[in-house]
Amino acid sequence: MRTIGGLWRWRHNPLRRTTDLVEAWVALSALLLILVVAPVAGSLVGAAAQDALQQSVREQRASRHHVTATVVRRLDGSLLEADPESSSGRDARTRVVADWTAPDGTARHGTVLAGLKAPRPGDHFPIWTDTHGRLVARPLDSATATTHAVLAGFGAALFTAGVVEGGRRLIVWRMVRRRYARWDQAWDRAGPDWGRTGTGC
Structure with missing residues (x-):
């Protein structure tokens, strides 16, 4: 306005x-x-x-699978970590050695982060894998x-x-600079006579 x-x-x-x-x-x-x-x-x-x-989202849902892993053992000295993929970022996760079956039927074994506060051998927890059982991040949700x-x-x-x-x-800024430059030129022209007695008479 x-x-x-x-x-x-x-x-x-x-x-x-x-x-x-x-x-x-x-x-x-x-x-x-x-x-x-x-x-x-x-x-x-x-x-x-x-x-x-x-x-x-559609591609990730098609290529990533929710499977159940079984704890073999908790790793010594494993610390609780925040899951960066969770919605709150505060879900506790513990590093464990686990077994799981890939969607293509192959058996898998490896170190994963379990969403369990006190994992014990035989405990089950969900993980996300690709079709061949390799661990992947959870798929992006629509929201x-x-x-x-x-x-x-x-x-x-x-x-x-x-x-x-x-x-x-x-x-x-360019307009103001041009305006100041014109003022300087005008002052330069008037400068030599400025303040002299009788100037302009």
Whole structure:
């Protein structure tokens, strides 16, 4: 609103310089671009991210399998760790040696993180594997993918608004520098006679 008020104020003002009007139009154009282009850019980026992430969710669900592993033994000196893949990031996990059967039927044996606070031999716990039984991270869920897409869209809108505002500031900065340069030239022309008695008489 200040920009529109500034344009109206400069419209018939006798003290108005051309640069004042240009500066006001640049500010109004930047405001309109931020209000129109930034949301459109955010929507487009968010939609593209949503499509890509939901496709990734479908692919991960198809290629990753939830299987049950059996604790063979707890590793000596194993510490409780936070599971980085959990939604809260606070689920306790312990490093154990375990056996499991891959979706293709092959037997597997190895060191894994068990979601058990005090694992004992024979305890069962779920893990995620690929078709051949190799350990993989849990698949991305749809809600998390949507959250990431929304954040990507919001970030794109903010970036667009920042670029527009940066462009506006750069244009105004160049205009002000040009104005100061013209003032310096005018002062240089008037400088030698400034303050002398009888000058201009």
